[in-house]
Amino acid sequence: MSNWKQGAVTLACDELKDRIAGKKVALMMNTTALDNEGRLLIDVIVNEKWAEVPFFFGMEHGVRGNFYGGDSKISDIDEKTGIKIVNLYEYEELRPPVELIEKVDAVVFSAQDVGVRHWTFTPWLMVLIESCAKAGKEVIVLDRPNPIRGDIVEGGLPDKKFTLRPQGLISGVDYPLRHGMTIGELALMYNDMRNIGANLTVLKMRGWRRDMWYDETGLAWVPASPNMPDMDTPLFFAATGLMQAANFSLGIGTTTPFEYVGNTDFDGDLLAKELNALNIPGIYFIQKYYMAMTFSLTPKEGAERKLVLCDGVFMVINDRNVWRPVETQLHIMDTLNRIFPDKVNFEHHARGSRIRMCTDKICDALKEGKSLAPIIEEWKHGAEKFKIMREKYLLY
Numbered sequence: 001m002s003n004w005k006q007g008a009v010t011l012a013c014d015e016l017k018d019r020i021a022g023k024k025v026a027l028m029m030n031t032t033a034l035d036n037e038g039r040l041l042i043d044v045i046v047n048e049k050w051a052e053v054p055f056f057f058g059m060e061h062g063v064r065g066n067f068y069g070g071d072s073k074i075s076d077i078d079e080k081t082g083i084k085i086v087n088l089y090e091y092e093e094l095r096p097p098v099e100l101i102e103k104v105d106a107v108v109f110s111a112q113d114v115g116v117r118h119w120t121f122t123p124w125l126m127v128l129i130e131s132c133a134k135a136g137k138e139v140i141v142l143d144r145p146n147p148i149r150g151d152i153v154e155g156g157l158p159d160k161k162f163t164l165r166p167q168g169l170i171s172g173v174d175y176p177l178r179h180g181m182t183i184g185e186l187a188l189m190y191n192d193m194r195n196i197g198a199n200l201t202v203l204k205m206r207g208w209r210r211d212m213w214y215d216e217t218g219l220a221w222v223p224a225s226p227n228m229p230d231m232d233t234p235l236f237f238a239a240t241g242l243m244q245a246a247n248f249s250l251g252i253g254t255t256t257p258f259e260y261v262g263n264t265d266f267d268g269d270l271l272a273k274e275l276n277a278l279n280i281p282g283i284y285f286i287q288k289y290y291m292a293m294t295f296s297l298t299p300k301e302g303a304e305r306k307l308v309l310c311d312g313v314f315m316v317i318n319d320r321n322v323w324r325p326v327e328t329q330l331h332i333m334d335t336l337n338r339i340f341p342d343k344v345n346f347e348h349h350a351r352g353s354r355i356r357m358c359t360d361k362i363c364d365a366l367k368e369g370k371s372l373a374p375i376i377e378e379w380k381h382g383a384e385k386f387k388i389m390r391e392k393y394l395l396y
Contacts, residue, residue, distance in 0.1 A: 027108050088124070113146065114224060142203050146182050153176055158171065185393050186393075245353040259315050262311055283316070294306050294308050
C-alpha cells in the first residue's frame with residue numbers, strides 16, 4: 001500500500017512474523033486487528049504464509065465483523081480463506097477449548113480494546129490465557145493502544161462476587177471501568193495476579209506513550225462493533241455504557257451511539273439544565289430530539305427492534321483531557337433518578353446492570369433514592385489504589 005502514511009505508533013508485526021515462522025498457530029483476531037499498513041492481519045498471516053493456521057477462534061461479531069453483538073450463530077468457515085472458525089459461543093463459559101489448543105504450537109491474539117472494562121474482546125483474552133495454560137501452549141499477544149489514554153484511571157475495583165465466573169465475560173476481571181492499560185499489560189497482570197502460569201508473550205508497540213489518544217497514534221481505526229464507529233465513541237461508552245440494561249435510550253441505532261441519554265417521555269430541556277448545573281469539567285449537555293433503537297422484551301413481541309423518537313440530551317466534549325466520563329455516568333444516573341423517578345428503571349433488561357457495574361451498590365442506592373455521591377468518592381480512591389497496584393505490569 002504505497003499511499004499508506006506511517007504513523008507515530010507501530011505494531012510489532014515483524015516480531016510476530018519471526019516468532020510464528022514454521023509453527024502451527026491458531027488466530028484469535030477480528031477486523032480490528034490490522035497491521036501497520038492497514039491490512040487485515042488474519043489475511044496477511046494466511047496469504048503470506050507466516051505460519052500454518054488450522055483454525056480461527058470466533059469471538060463476538062465474528063472473525064470479519066459480519067455479525068451483530070451477541071449473535072451466537074457465527075460462521076463455521078471463513079469464506080475468504082477456507083479456514084475453520086471455532087465458534088466460542090458453543091463452548092461452556094465461552095472458553096477456547098483446551099483440546100483444540102493442544103493441537104497447535106501457540107495461539108496469537110490481537111483485537112482492539114476500547115479502554116472500558118465491559119468490552120468482551122479483552123476479557124476473552126483472559127479466558128484464552130487460562131485455556132492455554134491448561135494446554136501447556138504459548139499465547140502471543142500483539143499489543144495495541146488503549147484508545148482513551150493509558151495514564152487516566154476511573155472507577156474502583158469490582159466487588160469480589162462479580163469477578164468470579166460464570167457471570168459472563170464483562171464481569172470476570174479485576175480492573176476498574178476505565179483501566180488505562182493495554183491488552184498486553186492486562187494480560188500480564190491477569191496471568192500473574194490469578195497465578196495462572198501461562199507461557200505468555202506480549203509483543204510491544206513502538207512509539208506509544210501513555211498520554212496518547214488513538215487519533216494521535218497514526219493507526220487506522222476500524223469500528224470494533226456497529227456501535228463503536230469512531231475514535232471518540234469509547235469515551236462516550238465509558239460515560240453511558242453501564243446503563244445499557246435501562247429502560248431508556250443511549251442513542252443505539254443512531255450514527256453516534258452512547259452520546260445520547262433520552263426516552264420518548266423525557267424532558268430533554270430539564271435534563272440538560274440539571275446536568276449542566278453540575279458544571280462537570282470538559283462536557284456540556286444540549287437538548288436533542290433523535291430517532292433511536294429500542295428493544296421490546298415483552299412475551300408478546302419478543303425481542304423486536306423499533307425506531308422511536310426520543311427527547312433527551314446530546315453530549316458535547318469541550319476538553320477531553322479533563323473530562324472524566326465514568327464519574328459523569330454516575331452523575332447522569334443520579335440526576336435521572338432524581339428528576340424522573342417514575343420513568344427510569346436501571347435494571348429493565350435481562351442483560352444485567354449489576355454485572356456491568358460489577359457492584360450492587362449503585363442499583364441499591366438508586367432503588368432507595370439515595371445519592372451516588374459516596375460511590376463517586378469511593379471510586380476515586382479505588383482508582384488511585386489501582387494505579388499503584390498496576391505499576392509493575394506497565395510496559396510503556
